[in-house]
Amino acid sequence: MSDPPFALIATKRVLMGLLSFIEGHLTSLLVFLVDLVLVVINLVTPDRPVGHVVPEGHPGTGGKWPAYVAPKQDxxxxxxxxxxxxANHGILPHSGRNIRFKELSAAIRQTYNFGPTLCFFVPNYAANMLNRSYWTDSFDLADLDVHNCVEHDGSLVRLDAVEEPDQSKIARPLVERLLAAGTGANGKLTAADLSRLLGQRRLESKKANPTFSQAPIHRFFASANASTLLTIFGGIQQDIRTLLTEERLPDNWEPRIRHQMGLTMMEFNSSVLKVELGIREEVDGSLQAAGQERYGPGGKKLE
Ligand code: HEM
Incomplete structure (x- = not known):
């Protein structure tokens, strides 16, 4: 059989590209419109009462989380x-394997009171990054560690992948530094604390990591991940300590966002921007200067 002519292949490819471009943008537009509706609902409805943020009948109702079981080797x-x-509480499969993206959306909605739009947007983004379908495919937790998809350099509580390829490893010194950094009431973490720490992490990472890279989207992710500590965890050190040092939810804990429709993208993004735009190192030239230094094998600085 002879090959189809170039013009036919090229036309098909251009059409397919256009279709996927339009589909992607339409989906995002729809999600943002729905998010606006959720913002309004949150404004006109009373917050869920304290002690009743997790819906009845779901793991964590009334602060009672399923038993914590440490991860096994496999x-x-x-x-x-x-x-x-x-996963450690069995809210996601304890094995951390074969999790359907759709199942993840429902689970983070109930566990952390992320709004429905965020619950779709983030797992859908992760699915696209992994070249899988949000609607039909599944993933293992470690799959999310593909470098420079969502996982990135210069994060708050994980070493860079080049230094620690096993990204599930807790980086205790980074966690302890974060936990000692709260300047809010009762030592709570504030947006300014996170800006300061992220700036510090970016700088030290750029100096020490010869393969350091951080595209604008990854800076945004870094601030977004960190901002969950301010929103869902309310900046409260004791709760954040349990999460980050044991990867466990504290007894009697519930999300600090109590809105009926959970944390919307709009509310979340305003917190993320407050963190990201407050990073001094992005504008004072220090990150740029660090980029001009040259490093040899093993991250050794060259004169
Ligand atoms: C919805 C699906 C989610 C996905 C796909 C996801 C993915 C990720 C990834 C890949 C990282 C590693 C970033 C890095 O260190 O380079 C990360 C970090 C983090 N995530 Fe998630 N996450 C999700 C949901 C959540 C939720 C619901 C919360 C909080 C309630 C959260 C809190 C955090 C925190 C605190 C970090 C550490 C930040 C850092 O070290 O800079 N994530 N997430």
């Missing part, structure tokens, strides 16, 4: 402490 865990904690 279990899959990854760089996200919040998802690891869900």
């Amino acid at each position: 279990d899959s865990r990854g760089s996200c402490p919040a998802l690891n904690a869900m």
